[in-house]
Structure formats: structure tokens, C-alpha cells
Amino acid sequence: MPEGHTIHRLAQDLSRDLLGQSLSVSSPQGRFEDASRLQGTRLIKTGAVGKHLFLHFETAVVHIHLGLFGRFRRSKAPGPEARGALRLRLVSDAYVWDLSGPTCCEVIAEDARNELLARLGADPLADAANPKPAWERIQKTARPIGAVLLDQRIFAGLGNVYRAEILFMLGIHPEMPAKNLAKREFNALWKLARELLARGVKEKRIVTRPAVKGRRLRREEALHVYARRTCEKCEGTVRRWTLGARAIYACETCQPQRQA
Template identity: 40%
Template structure:
């Protein structure tokens, strides 16, 4: 599933390509019948909040997209290519086009629905939100683990499975610790880490969380196998202490952690 950094990158690029322009909106083969409600309108801007993207067409009409596990965009310049495959949505002008495949949701919303979504979601590091509401939600949870809470989009939005594992490792926090056992200082450190790492992930499309001194190859760009401390490294030695990384399912996704660096 794309994490918040990728959603914000898409929103920025698509605003640059289509913002303020009259666009063609198509839903081929009936896969998005409401495209007719947006076709020929001016797309004001593209916004991201958490793992959701909103396309503002004005006059109480917004296109809502949730990528889910398999959603992805294809983008290009010049004339749009022939439509192929399970294409849900195409937005185009004479100079630019984008295609959407595999989203969980692609539907026309009202402004009220969009604002209600924003109200339900927790603070988003990439929108420079105030994190206090998220801190309070975590500290109030006497039994729910911090590893599960970081995947709850009503606590913090935009943080997915990679960032969940990596933020906790970098903070040396056990993913099994109850939210109420977290200190405010630890939560502030995680938020500060998110403010640094998530914008960096928007730029290079790789989520790199390791520090050069901790990598096997400390010079030059991180190799693909050393971009993360624990994510997808089950059974491999921790870059910091050498303990084998462990994995279990938490909040419906595979969780990775170092049992030594993140001792309970």
C-alpha cells in the first residue's frame, strides 16, 4: 500500500500538471460512471490527507481516491495512449495525462464528505498538522500496543507499515508497549522523525530510514538491501546489534522489529 509520502508526491505532481485547467475525465467501460459529472470541468487542485487523495472540481464536487493495497497511477505527457487493461480513471489535457488502476475507492464526493473525512483522520506529518490530538489518543489507550496505534489512521494519518516499523526501531521502542506506557517525549521524537523522513520519501520515491554509519556500506547512497533497519528483514541480522530481526502479524500487516534494540 502506498504510504503518505507517495500520496503527497502524486498530489503535488498532479496539481502542477492539471491545476487550474479544464480536464477530460473518463471512466472507460463503465468502471467509473460518475466521470461524466467531472468531465470538462476545471480541476482546481489535488490534495492529499493521510492515504486519501482529493481532486477539487469546485461547486461541491470532489473526486475521492483511496489507493488501498493495489492502487497505482501511470502518468505521462503528450497525447494519452490507447486505453488498456483494468483502467478505472483517466484525467487528461492536450499536454498531460494520468491513469488510475486498482484503487479501493474512486467516487465523487461533496465538500461535506471530504471535510468529514479530514475530521476523522489523525494529524498528518506531511500537512504540518498539530500532533497533540494524536498524542492524546495514544496515551489514552491502556492496552492497545503502539505498533497497532501507529497503523490507526485516526491517530496519525499517512503512516503505513514501513514507517510504523522504522519509526519504532529508530526510537528504540517495542512495538508491543501499550500506548499509555509511552512518554510524551517518545511520542514527540517519533513525530519529529516523521517530519524529517516522510518529506524525504516524497523526493526520491524510496523510503530510506537507515543512517550511513549503521549500513554495511557506509559510503554513497544506500543499497536497496540496506535502506531500512527492520522492514522485510526477517531472520537477517540487525544492522546495529546483530540480533536476528523478527516478524509477526499486528493490525493486519506484517510487523518487523529487533528484539534486542526494541526490548519490551
């Protein structure tokens, strides 16, 4: 599933290509029925909160969640023939943006949007993000920290790859009860989440290992522990299991279980 960096980057890229222009808006597949309402209106703002994307048109706001399979494709106008299950097509004079497979693509009323935003936790990529509510909730829950990091009501935008990487970098076992996290560890976690997600927005992919001067890290070099078999630090086995309904990866030597 795309994590928050993808959605924030999409908001930036859509804004760069389409902002202020009257767009041709359609739903070639027909499933986004409100598309016709937006035809010919101007896009005035784009925004991302966690994994939710908002496109503010003059007359309405469109809420998009990519889910597991959603994807945007960008091409130069006039773009390819509208084939397959295209939920949304946005066309300016210069560009075509096609959306396929999202979990959600709907016009959202202001009160519904406010309700949605109120349910979301702190987004590490938001300029004015306040991590305090996340810390308060973490102190009160015995759920594993690895599951809590996926909970969008606590942190908005973190996903499966970032949670594994962050816990490895901090030496924290994913099954540790969240309330055992020390305040200094929470602070380090928040700082790291902000740095890594911002790097993800910039590089348009998840990269957590140090950059190498003069070349782009290869895909298999980009991550510390996610989807790896061997630990880069101790050369022990990276264990994979299911936590919070998704696969987690950890080195139990470098991320030991602590005695309570």
C-alpha cells in the same frame, strides 16, 4: 499499501502537470460513473490528507484512496491505448494520468468530506498538523504502539514500513502498550515521522537510513529493519510477526520489552 508520502507526492505531481487546465476526464473501465460530469472542467486544486487524495474540479471534488492495489501511471499525451481496468483517465494537452485498482474513486460532497477528515488523525505531512489529539489518545490506550501507529484515526498517513522503521530507530518494542510511551518519546516519534515522510515525498520512496554522498542508496540499503533478517546494530535476528493485521519487523535486543 502506499503510505502518506506517496499520496502527498501524487498531489504535487498531478498539480504540476494538470492544474488550471480543462481536462478530458473519463473512466475507460466504466466504474467511475461520475467521470462524464467532470469532462472538460478545470482542475483547480489537489490535496492529500493521510492516505486520501482529493482532486478539486470546478464542479466537484473527487476522493481517491489507492488501498493495496491502486496505482497512478503518468505518460506523455496522447498516452497509451486505454487497456485493462482503468478507473480514471485524466488527459491534458501534454499529459495522461491513468488510475487503476483504487479502493475508492468517487465524487464526494462537502459534508461527507468534512466527516471523513474529522475521523482522520494528525497527518505528519500537514503544514499545520497538531499532534496533541494523537498524544491524548495514546495516553489512554493499552493497545500495542505498533498497532496504534497504523490507526489512521490517530496518525493519518503512516503505514506498515514507516511504523517498523520508526519504532526501530527509537528502540521501542512494537508490542509496548501505547500508554507507556513517555512524552519525550512521543515528541521524538512525531518529529521523526515528519522528517521521514517529508524525505519520502522528496525521494518518491521510503528511505530511513542516512544518505550516502554521491550515490542513491540501493533498495536493500534504504531501510533499517523492515523486511530484513539481521539487525544492523547487534547482528541479532530480526523477528517478524503479525501486528495490527500486517507484518511487523523488530529486533528484540535493540527494541527490548520493558517491565511495566
